[in-house]
Amino acid sequence: MLTCAQCSKPMDAPPRGRRPRYCSRSCQARAYRARAAVRKGSPPHSAGNGELPPRTPPARPPEGMSVRQIVRAAVEIADREGLDAVSMRRIATQLGLATMSLYRFVSGKDALIELMVDAVHGENGDDAPVDAGWRTRLEFAARREWGIYSRHPWVLRIVATPQPPVGPNVLAGVERPMRAMDGLGLDAVTMHWVAIAVGAQVQGAALLLVNELETKRRTGRTTQQWRSDKSPAIRELLDSGRFPMLTRLFEEQEDVADINAWFEFSLERLLDGLEVFVDGRAGVGKRSGVAGRAGVEGRARVAGRAGVTGAEATC
Incomplete structure (x- = not known):
């Protein structure tokens, strides 16, 4: 008996031509995604019916995380190692976060650098006396x-x-x-x-x-x-x-x-x-x-x- 290579559902064999491997386009697509996952080194686990398990949503950042903390971490890295050492991945590692979680706060490195520059310009500095010339x-x-x-x-x-x-x-x-x-x-x-x-x-x-x-x-x-x-x-x-x-x-x-x-x-x-x-x-x-x-x-x-x-x- 001819069965689907993805879900094992019985299929009717065509009277002529090439025999199909899948019972539907959705099974064919699921099989393709499974092969792609294997090529990337993370073979999927069957959910029992040929379906791939749903994707896990990206981890949410811990409570209390803020743009200010991200900017501060980026400034610390730049001060120690130079601006070229600053990356979203590096900042996430220093803060113990997933890299993608940073994008909930800043749109990318260019926007982050602007925030860094403005932050250091806001550092306390000596101001002239009010009555100074x-x-x-x-x-x-x-x-x-x-x-x-x-x-x-x-x-x-x-x-x-x-x-x-x-x-x-x-x-x-x-x-x-x-x-x-x-x-x-x-x-x-x-x-x-x-x-x-x-x-x-x-x-x-x-x-x-x-x-x-x-x-x-x-x-x-x-x-x-x-x-x-x-x-x-x-x-x-x-x-x-x-x-x-x-x-x-x-x-x-x-x-x-x-x-x-x-x-x-x-x-x-x-x-x-x-x-x-x-x-x-x-x-x-x-x-x-x-x-x-x-x-x-x-x-x-x-x-x-x-x-x-x-x-x-x-x-």
Whole structure:
């Protein structure tokens, strides 16, 4: 007797032609799925009637799991091993979850990275005193951004672009320096350009910092060790007499320049230039209150570095 190869149901043999193996298209489809499962290494178990058991739905995430926890785990991985180490599978492993369960909270890695960037921009940082002048407020904003790159080097390559992630904390990082310039007679576009200039200064310095941290993480070699390795070759070139200024630098600078100290120096020089710009645009006589005091104090600070007395600086 002819029977179905899937459900063993008796079938009538055709008078001519090829004999069928299945009694229906549904049995043929079930048999195909069974063969596919075997090829993948997970042979199905019969439910007793030739049917495959129903698929088990994906495990639900444990109670209390949230987007914030997933983002925090992703940030920890990126801080330790770099952004390339972050994957949905890796995060799920760290949290003890099934990978697919993460998609209940975030749509994918790109969306996750945007959440990561916004989260670290929301970390607590020092804010300028309420009555501080514009220069002090810009300094605080710049150092706050510098702190983000120092703690999370991977962030720089995501935000140093004309098309950065957009989130409330990222936007607050742009709003902060613009507010510092408010009340000085500048239009919004100019204030935004000032914010970009300060941010570009921070990011340029941070590029050196981030590359140093990444190199040390990957190779274990510090900049001091690099200089020690390169010193013989550098000394040989300097001894040629072709580089008198670098020779002088090599003799006067005993150690590798501190990147944090260089950042502070470059930030101060940028603010000195902005101070001249603000004075030229607004005029000392037209400013009052906090802004006016900031201009006078700033000029005194610049003059002090040049050896000018306090009375001369305020004239």
